[in-house]
Amino acid sequence: MSDKATWQGQTSTPTRIVLLRHGQTPLSVERRYSGRGNPSLTDVGLAQATAAATRLSASPFGSIDTIVSSPLARTRDTAEFASRVLGVDVAVHEGLIETDFGEWEGLTFREAAERDGRLHRKWLSDVDVAPPGGESFAAVADRIAQVRDDLVDQYPGQTILAVSHVTPIKTFLRGALGVGPELLFRMHLDLASFSIVEFYPDGGSVVRLVNDTAHLQ
Numbered sequence: 001m002s003d004k005a006t007w008q009g010q011t012s013t014p015t016r017i018v019l020l021r022h023g024q025t026p027l028s029v030e031r032r033y034s035g036r037g038n039p040s041l042t043d044v045g046l047a048q049a050t051a052a053a054t055r056l057s058a059s060p061f062g063s064i065d066t067i068v069s070s071p072l073a074r075t076r077d078t079a080e081f082a083s084r085v086l087g088v089d090v091a092v093h094e095g096l097i098e099t100d101f102g103e104w105e106g107l108t109f110r111e112a113a114e115r116d117g118r119l120h121r122k123w124l125s126d127v128d129v130a131p132p133g134g135e136s137f138a139a140v141a142d143r144i145a146q147v148r149d150d151l152v153d154q155y156p157g158q159t160i161l162a163v164s165h166v167t168p169i170k171t172f173l174r175g176a177l178g179v180g181p182e183l184l185f186r187m188h189l190d191l192a193s194f195s196i197v198e199f200y201p202d203g204g205s206v207v208r209l210v211n212d213t214a215h216l217q
Contacts, residue, residue, distance in 0.1 A: 013157035014198035014206070017148075018061045019169045020082070020161060022074040023048035023192045032108050035101035035134070038073050045074070048192035048216060053081035055215035056161070061196060064088055065158040068151070070096035070165060078192070079163040088161075095147035098165035102134025127181040137167065137184055144171040152199050172197050176205040192216060 023045030027034035041049060056064065067090045069079035079090045104112040113120045116132065123129045127137035147168075151160055162172075166189050174183045176197040189195070189211050196208035 012201050014200045014204075015152045015155055015157060016062065016159040016196060016198045016208075017151060017172065018064065018159065018161045019172055019195040019197065020052055020078065020163045021166060021169055021189055021191055021193050022070075022072075022078040022163060023052075025074050027106065028191060030108065032106050033101040033104045033112065035098045035105055036072075037105050040073050041077050045191070046077075049078040049081040051215040052078070052192050052194070053085040055194075056082050057085045061194070061209075062159045064161045066091065066155055067161045067163070068093045068096065069163040070094075070098065070168070072097060072165075075163045075165065079161075082161055082163070086161075090163075093147060093150070093162075095143050095150070096162060096164040096168055099137065099140050099167045100133075100135035101131050103132040104134065124185065127184070137171075137181065140167055141171050141175070144168050145175060148172065148175065148199060152201070156201065169195055173207055173210065176207050178205070187211075190216070 023041045025034060025039040025041055025045055027037065027039050029042065064086050067079055067083055067088050069075045069090050069092055071092045071094055076090065076092070083090045107115065119129070123131060130136040169189055170184050170187055173195060176199070177183070190213050192213070194212040195210045197205060198208060199205045
């Protein structure tokens, strides 16, 4: 228990989640929807993962107690670089997986819009709408809320490195800020970027960092 209260009045130690987006893949180079497909990191992506791990070795965000990762190759490979540097094993959490884009998997924005024009337009403004055979952003929010609860319950007061994807990370940030779904459509997150959220036992939360790419400069 800390003897110093935060500006929000909390006196307990929060669970800090350092969110790391995976490195570059061939689909991200071509700006294609990449959800449950399993592309590997490119050479650039491997370099990005190495740079992120090197930065973590200097403990800029505090000592990492545990590492959790989405089950997909691009996140697990990114997490493994951090694991080697930090000497912390990686645990897979299925809930950290990217949105299921269904039949839009592998398509560009334009290709999806041409294929399903009306549905695609509605999807861009309504989180309850899902791609054909895919997952809505509202469903992702429910999933990430459960991940948050799992991590806070399992690692109280600890610092967790969570290696995930753009939509889950935006959803963590949205939840911590307590804002509407507009954030999902208006926030940009770079590949291999860091963001930080903290969740308190009493339900309070704070965002400490968003889209930090200093290690990629």
